[in-house]
Amino acid sequence: MGKLIAWNIMSIDGFFEGDEPWDLRLHEHIWEDDLRDLSLHFGEEAGLLVFGRATYEGMAAHWPSDTSEPEIARYMNRIPKLVASRTLTEPEWNNTEVTADPVGELARRKQSTDLPIYVFGSAELVDSLLEAGLVDELLIGVAPVILGSGTPLLKARVAARPVRFLESRTVDTGGVLLRYRVTDA
Known part of the structure; x- marks a missing residue:
């Protein structure tokens, strides 16, 4: 069964973007060789990349x-x-491909692959996948910067969601990679 890994970068005060959509200047504080190598690793092992619409539009405008x-x-x-x-x-x-039912589609895809499935960015989508119990791991790059305001990476919850620490690693910019396994509530 495939593992669903949610990957994102946030400031040390918890924001994944600034006050405006696609204000990703915080990436400048963490991106160097270590994150480049991690990104290349994603490309070697991933079977599928998943995006919410807004993240997809930004990626589709950039990478081609x-x-x-x-x-x-x-x-x-x-x-x-x-x-x-x-x-x-x-x-x-x-x-x-496009799906209007990401929870159902990703539940099916996890069953049909042994390769990791990565959700890049897409905080709203990650929130719904966490609620559905589909996220296996959270991989968070903490950029060494305080934004002060912006869009929070994780949404407020009614009930606590336990996670289990798997590893941490400092990267060449002074940022930190944190990896957690999402456990059953």
Whole structure:
């Protein structure tokens, strides 16, 4: 069975973007060789990349024409992608499928693969997948910056959601990678 891993970067005060959508300047504080190597690792092992619609649109606008990271662009454009959307019907980025039922679709896909499935960004989608019990691991890159405001990575919960610490690693920028297994509530 495939493992569903939610990957995102946040500031040390918990924001994954600034006050405006796609204000991802916090990435500048964590991105160097270690995160580049991690990104290449994702491309080697992932069987599927999953995005919410807003993240998908940003990625689809960037990667097909990116020349700054050719190895990452190559796998991002090649790998199968799934976008969760009720409004998008005709994805333009190659190897992309659309689902209006991400919970049902990802439950089926986890059963039909042994390869990891990565959800990149997409905080709203990750929240719904956490609620449905489909997220196996959270992988969070903590950028060494305090944003002060923005969009929080994790949503407020009515009940606690236990996680089990798996590992932490400092990266070359002073950021930290945190990996947790999501356990049953």
